[in-house]
Amino acid sequence: MLELPKYIRDEIKEISALAFGLLDCKGVVRMDFLYNNDTEELFLSEINSIPGSLSNFMFKHKTFADLIDEVAVIYE
Numbered sequence: 001m002l003e004l005p006k007y008i009r010d011e012i013k014e015i016s017a018l019a020f021g022l023l024d025c026k027g028v029v030r031m032d033f034l035y036n037n038d039t040e041e042l043f044l045s046e047i048n049s050i051p052g053s054l055s056n057f058m059f060k061h062k063t064f065a066d067l068i069d070e071v072a073v074i075y076e
Helices: 006-022 055-059 064-074
Strands: 029-036 043-048
Touching: 006 029, 006 043
Parallel strands: none
Antiparallel strands: 029 043
16 A cells, blocks of 8 residues: 655645535545645545445445544544
8 A cells, every 4th residue: 555645644634624624524424635746736536425335345344443443543
């Protein structure tokens, strides 16, 4: 798995929190981002509800506890 630099992860977290609030999102959502290596621009591509069409694929073979542990790592 590709490890993103901390400054990009921090920018993703900041944009995600801002978009979540501005769009009055509720519950759990998945936000997709695109990154242009040449210009170093980050784009919020789309926001998807969970569960969505990929929820079974994304969370297959994971317990609720495993999911919470993964989300907690993202927000450390």
